[in-house]
Amino acid sequence: MSDFVVDFCWDVLEDSRLPLVVCTILVGVLTVYVGRKFYTRQQYKRKVQRKNEERQKALQDVLKSLDxxxxxxxxxxxxxxxxxxxxxxxxxxxxxxxxxxxxxxxxxxxxxxxxxxxxxxxxxxxxxxxxxxxxxxxxxxxxxxxxxxxxxxxxxxxxxxxxxxxxxxxxxxxxxxxxxxxxxxxxxxxxxxxxxxxxxxxxxxxxxxxxxxxxxxxxxxxxxxxxxxxxxxxxxxxxxxxxxxxxxxxxxxxxxxxxxxxxxxxxxxxxxxxxxxxxxxxxxxxxxxxxxxxxxxxxxxxxxxxxxxxxxxxxxxxxxxxxxxxxxxxxxxxxxxxxxxxxxxxxxxxxxxxxxxxxxxxxxxxxxxxxxxxxxxxDNAFYDISPKCLLADGGKTIRDRMSGEIADPRLKAVMPYLTMSYFWRKVVGFLLKPISSRFARMQSHRLLRTIYDLWQRLVEREDYVREFLAAWExxxxxxxxxxxxxxxxxxxxxxxxxxxxxxxxxxxxxxxxxxxxxxxxxxxxxxxxxxxxxxxxxxxxxxxxxxxxxxxxxxxxxxxxxxxxxxxxxxxxxxxxxxxxxxxxxx
The missing domain is CATH 3.90.1300.10 (Amidase signature (AS) domain)
Incomplete structure (x- = not known):
C-alpha cells in the first residue's frame, strides 16, 4: 500500500500542469501517511522491547532466588x-x-x-x-x-x-x-x-x-x-x-x-x-x-x-x-x-x-x-463444512485482531486463505487447480453470506455427525x-x-x-x-x-x-x- 501511495504521488508531482498547491497537499498527505506508519512501527517496537525486558527480568529474578x-x-x-x-x-x-x-x-x-x-x-x-x-x-x-x-x-x-x-x-x-x-x-x-x-x-x-x-x-x-x-x-x-x-x-x-x-x-x-x-x-x-x-x-x-x-x-x-x-x-x-x-x-x-x-x-x-x-x-466435512464453520465471519475477527499489528511471517503467509473474498477464492482456486488440486480445494469453499447460509452449514454438520455415529454403530x-x-x-x-x-x-x-x-x-x-x-x-x-x-x-x-x-x-x-x-x- 505504501509503495502505491509513493508512486502515485511521484506521478502527480511530475505532472507540471497541476497547481503547486495541489502538489503541496499531496506531499503533505504522503508525509503524514509515512510519518504515521513510522511512528506506529516505532511504538510497536518499543512496546515489544519493553515487554521482553520485563519478561527477562522476571525470569532472572526467579533464577536468582533458586541459586x-x-x-x-x-x-x-x-x-x-x-x-x-x-x-x-x-x-x-x-x-x-x-x-x-x-x-x-x-x-x-x-x-x-x-x-x-x-x-x-x-x-x-x-x-x-x-x-x-x-x-x-x-x-x-x-x-x-x-x-x-x-x-x-x-x-x-x-x-x-x-x-x-x-x-x-x-x-x-x-x-x-x-x-x-x-x-x-x-x-x-x-x-x-x-x-x-x-x-x-x-x-x-x-x-x-x-x-x-x-x-x-x-x-x-x-x-x-x-x-x-x-x-x-x-x-x-x-x-x-x-x-x-x-x-x-x-x-x-x-x-x-x-x-x-x-x-x-x-x-x-x-x-x-x-x-x-x-x-x-x-x-x-x-x-x-x-x-x-x-x-x-x-x-x-x-x-x-x-x-x-x-x-x-x-x-x-x-x-x-x-x-x-x-x-x-x-x-x-x-x-x-x-x-x-x-x-x-x-x-x-x-x-x-x-x-x-x-x-x-x-x-x-x-x-x-x-x-x-x-x-x-x-471430503465435504474437510473441505466445506469445517472451513465454513471456522470462517463463517469471512475472516473479519482475524482481520480485527490483526489491525495495527505486525504479522508474524507464518501467519502472514496464511492470511489470504483466512480473509480472502469469495470472488478471489474462485480465481485463485481456478489458477491453482492445474498444479495442486489440494490447494485449489482449500480455496474453493463458498463464504457464508447470510444467517440462513450458516444455519445450513450447521445442519450439514449435524447430518455428518449422525452419519459418523451410524457408521460407528x-x-x-x-x-x-x-x-x-x-x-x-x-x-x-x-x-x-x-x-x-x-x-x-x-x-x-x-x-x-x-x-x-x-x-x-x-x-x-x-x-x-x-x-x-x-x-x-x-x-x-x-x-x-x-x-x-x-x-x-x-x-x-x-x-x-x-x-x-x-x-x-x-x-x-x-x-x-x-x-x-x-x-x-x-x-
Missing part, C-alpha cells in the same frame, strides 16, 4: 525431576517433599529449557508464595497437592495478560483466574509459568512477534506444533510435569505428537471453557475445549479426576456434573477397536501409517478385537485408533501453517468426540527412505511439499490418536493407557 551451592539441594532437585506425577503426588502427601522444593526444582528446569527453546512467556508471580502457603497449612489435601502446573498463554491467570502474541493485548489483564485454574488451585496445584503460542493461535508452528519462536525439544530446527506449542515444548523438554492447553482443531494434540508427550482433548464442556481468550469467539461448528498435557497417560487421568469435581460444576453450571468414572477406565473387558489406516485424503506419511499398524497388531496380541473402520466420506466398535497427524514434526524453514493437514485432528472437533494422542515410536531410517516414494493421493505440488518439509525426521516422535464417543472420556483414556502399555518402544 544455591548446597549439593544436597541440587541433588534433591534432580531427583524430583525423575519422578512421575503419581510418584510426585505421593511423596508430597507423605511429607517426603515440600511444595517449595518441588516448585523450585521445576522453576530451575523450566528456565533452562526455556533458554534453549524459548517456550515460556512469563513466570507466574505468586507461585512461590502459593507453595509456601501450602507448606505452612500442612493439610496436604487435594489430588494435585504441591504439583507445579504450566498454563498456556491464553488461559486466564488473575493479573496477567492474555495476548495471543499481539501487542494490542499487552494490557489485556485477566480479572480473575479461569475456572480450570481455580479448580487446580483448590486441588493444591501451583501454576508457575505461562507458555508461548502462535500469533492468533492459528498455526501448527509456534511463533509471534511479541515472544518469538518456540523450538522443538527433540530437534530445534523443527516445529513443536501449535497452538499449544509452548506447553508441549516445555513438557517435552522436562521443564514441566503437567500442563493445560486448549484445542479447537488439534491445537493440543498436534504439539503433543510433535514433542513426544501425551495430550487429551475432552468433549466440549466436559471441562469448563470459562476464562480463556479465544482467537475466534462466537465460532460454531468446530468445538474447542481445554485439556491436559503430560508425559504419560496416568498423569492425564489424575488431572481429569482432579478437575471433574463439584468445585468445577459449581463454578461453571454449564459443565454437566459427571465425575470421573473410574470403573470405565479400569475395566478389564476386551475392547472392540476400530482402526483407520488412512482417510480418503491419503496424506499420511510412512511413519504415521506404520505406527497405526504396529499398535493394531500389538493390541490384538493383548486380547482386543481390531476391525477396520470406514468413516463416512469426509454398524461397526459395533467401542473406541477408534487412527493417525495423530499425517506427518511428524516438520522443518520450520520454508514451511507455512500446513492447516490442511490438521483435518486429521479437526474432524474430531467437528464431531465433538473426545480424542487423545500417545507417543508410540520414532521415525526410522526406513520410514525416511519410504518417504522418497510418498505421493499422497494426487502427487501434486502440495504432496511434494509435505515430503520436502518432513524429510530427515529420523528419531522424531510418532504418536497415534485414540477416540471415543461424546462424554466417554474414560473409555478414550482407557484405550490410550492400553496403547501405552503395549508399546514397547521407548521414546
Amino acid at each position: 544455591t551451592d548446597d549439593k544436597d539441594v541440587q541433588d534433591k532437585r534432580k531427583d524430583i525431576l525423575t519422578l512421575t506425577l503419581p510418584q510426585l503426588t505421593q511423596q508430597l502427601k507423605d511429607g517426603q517433599l515440600s511444595a517449595v522444593q518441588v516448585l523450585q526444582a521445576y522453576q530451575e528446569k523450566a528456565i533452562a529449557v526455556h533458554d534453549d527453546l524459548n517456550c515460556v512467556t512469563e513466570p507466574i508471580p505468586d507461585a512461590l508464595g502459593r507453595a509456601e502457603e501450602l507448606d505452612r497449612a500442612g493439610q496436604r489435601s487435594g489430588l494435585l497437592y504441591g504439583v507445579p502446573v504450566s498454563i498456556k498463554e491464553n488461559i486466564d491467570i488473575k493479573g496477567m495478560a492474555n495476548t495471543l502474541g499481539l501487542v494490542k493485548y499487552l494490557e489485556n489483564y485477566a480479572e480473575e483466574d479461569s475456572v480450570i485454574v481455580r479448580v487446580l488451585k483448590k486441588q493444591g496445584a501451583v501454576p508457575f509459568v505461562k507458555t508461548n503460542v502462535p500469533q492468533t493461535l492459528i498455526d501448527t508452528g509456534c511463533s509471534n512477534p511479541l515472544f518469538g519462536t518456540t523450538l522443538n525439544p527433540r530437534d530445534p530446527t523443527r516445529s513443536p506444533g501449535g497452538s499449544s506449542g509452548g506447553e508441549a515444548a516445555l513438557i517435552g523438554g522436562g521443564g514441566s510435569i503437567l500442563g493445560i492447553g486448549n484445542d479447537i482443531g488439534g491445537s493440543l494434540r498436534i504439539p503433543a505428537h510433535f514433542c513426544g508427550i501425551c495430550g487429551f482433548k475432552p468433549t466440549a464442556n466436559r471441562l469448563s471453557k470459562q476464562g480463556y481468550f479465544n482467537c475466534s469467539p462466537g465460532q460454531q461448528g468446530l468445538t474447542g475445549t481445554c485439556g491436559p498435557m503430560a508425559r504419560d497417560v496416568d498423569s492425564l487421568v489424575l488431572v481429569m479426576k482432579a478437575l471433574l469435581v463439584p468445585d468445577m460444576f459449581q463454578l461453571d453450571p454449564l459443565v454437566p456434573p459427571i465425575p470421573f468414572r473410574q470403573e470405565i477406565y479400569e475395566s478389564k473387558k476386551p475392547l472392540k477397536i476400530g482402526y483407520i489406516l488412512d482417510w480418503e485424503l491419503k496424506m499420511a506419511t510412512p511413519a504415521l501409517t506404520r505406527a497405526v499398524k504396529v499398535m493394531k497388531d500389538a493390541l490384538e496380541k493383548a486380547g482386543h478385537e481390531l476391525v477396520p473402520f470406514q468413516p463416512p466420506k469426509s 454398524d461397526a459395533g466398535i467401542d473406541v477408534l485408533l487412527c493417525h495423530a497427524y499425517p506427518i511428524p514434526a516438520f522443518k520450520y524453514k520454508g514451511a507455512p501453517a500446513l492447516l490442511e493437514l490438521a483435518n486429521y485432528t479437526s474432524i474430531f472437533n467437528l464431531l465433538n468426540f473426545p480424542a487423545g494422542v500417545v507417543p508410540v515410536t520414532k521415525v526410522t531410517e526406513e520410514d525416511d527412505r519410504l518417504l522418497d516414494d510418498y505421493t499422497g493421493s494426487d502427487n501434486d505440488i502440495f504432496d511434494r511439499f509435505v515430503r520436502k518439509v518432513t524429510k530427515g525426521a529420523v528419531g522424531m516422535p510418532v504418536a497415534v490418536q485414540c477416540v471415543a464417543l461424546p462424554w466417554q472420556e474414560e473409555a478414550c483414556l482407557r484405550l490410550m493407557k492400553e496403547v501405552e502399555t503395549v508399546c514397547k518402544i521407548q521414546l
Whole structure:
C-alpha cells in the first residue's frame, strides 16, 4: 500500500500542469501517511522491547532466588525431576517433599529449557508464595497437592495478560483466574509459568512477534506444533510435569505428537471453557475445549479426576456434573477397536501409517478385537463444512485482531486463505487447480453470506455427525485408533501453517468426540527412505511439499490418536493407557 501511495504521488508531482498547491497537499498527505506508519512501527517496537525486558527480568529474578551451592539441594532437585506425577503426588502427601522444593526444582528446569527453546512467556508471580502457603497449612489435601502446573498463554491467570502474541493485548489483564485454574488451585496445584503460542493461535508452528519462536525439544530446527506449542515444548523438554492447553482443531494434540508427550482433548464442556481468550469467539461448528498435557497417560487421568469435581460444576453450571468414572477406565473387558489406516485424503506419511499398524497388531496380541473402520466420506466435512464453520465471519475477527499489528511471517503467509473474498477464492482456486488440486480445494469453499447460509452449514454438520455415529454403530466398535497427524514434526524453514493437514485432528472437533494422542515410536531410517516414494493421493505440488518439509525426521516422535464417543472420556483414556502399555518402544 505504501509503495502505491509513493508512486502515485511521484506521478502527480511530475505532472507540471497541476497547481503547486495541489502538489503541496499531496506531499503533505504522503508525509503524514509515512510519518504515521513510522511512528506506529516505532511504538510497536518499543512496546515489544519493553515487554521482553520485563519478561527477562522476571525470569532472572526467579533464577536468582533458586541459586544455591548446597549439593544436597541440587541433588534433591534432580531427583524430583525423575519422578512421575503419581510418584510426585505421593511423596508430597507423605511429607517426603515440600511444595517449595518441588516448585523450585521445576522453576530451575523450566528456565533452562526455556533458554534453549524459548517456550515460556512469563513466570507466574505468586507461585512461590502459593507453595509456601501450602507448606505452612500442612493439610496436604487435594489430588494435585504441591504439583507445579504450566498454563498456556491464553488461559486466564488473575493479573496477567492474555495476548495471543499481539501487542494490542499487552494490557489485556485477566480479572480473575479461569475456572480450570481455580479448580487446580483448590486441588493444591501451583501454576508457575505461562507458555508461548502462535500469533492468533492459528498455526501448527509456534511463533509471534511479541515472544518469538518456540523450538522443538527433540530437534530445534523443527516445529513443536501449535497452538499449544509452548506447553508441549516445555513438557517435552522436562521443564514441566503437567500442563493445560486448549484445542479447537488439534491445537493440543498436534504439539503433543510433535514433542513426544501425551495430550487429551475432552468433549466440549466436559471441562469448563470459562476464562480463556479465544482467537475466534462466537465460532460454531468446530468445538474447542481445554485439556491436559503430560508425559504419560496416568498423569492425564489424575488431572481429569482432579478437575471433574463439584468445585468445577459449581463454578461453571454449564459443565454437566459427571465425575470421573473410574470403573470405565479400569475395566478389564476386551475392547472392540476400530482402526483407520488412512482417510480418503491419503496424506499420511510412512511413519504415521506404520505406527497405526504396529499398535493394531500389538493390541490384538493383548486380547482386543481390531476391525477396520470406514468413516463416512469426509471430503465435504474437510473441505466445506469445517472451513465454513471456522470462517463463517469471512475472516473479519482475524482481520480485527490483526489491525495495527505486525504479522508474524507464518501467519502472514496464511492470511489470504483466512480473509480472502469469495470472488478471489474462485480465481485463485481456478489458477491453482492445474498444479495442486489440494490447494485449489482449500480455496474453493463458498463464504457464508447470510444467517440462513450458516444455519445450513450447521445442519450439514449435524447430518455428518449422525452419519459418523451410524457408521460407528454398524461397526459395533467401542473406541477408534487412527493417525495423530499425517506427518511428524516438520522443518520450520520454508514451511507455512500446513492447516490442511490438521483435518486429521479437526474432524474430531467437528464431531465433538473426545480424542487423545500417545507417543508410540520414532521415525526410522526406513520410514525416511519410504518417504522418497510418498505421493499422497494426487502427487501434486502440495504432496511434494509435505515430503520436502518432513524429510530427515529420523528419531522424531510418532504418536497415534485414540477416540471415543461424546462424554466417554474414560473409555478414550482407557484405550490410550492400553496403547501405552503395549508399546514397547521407548521414546
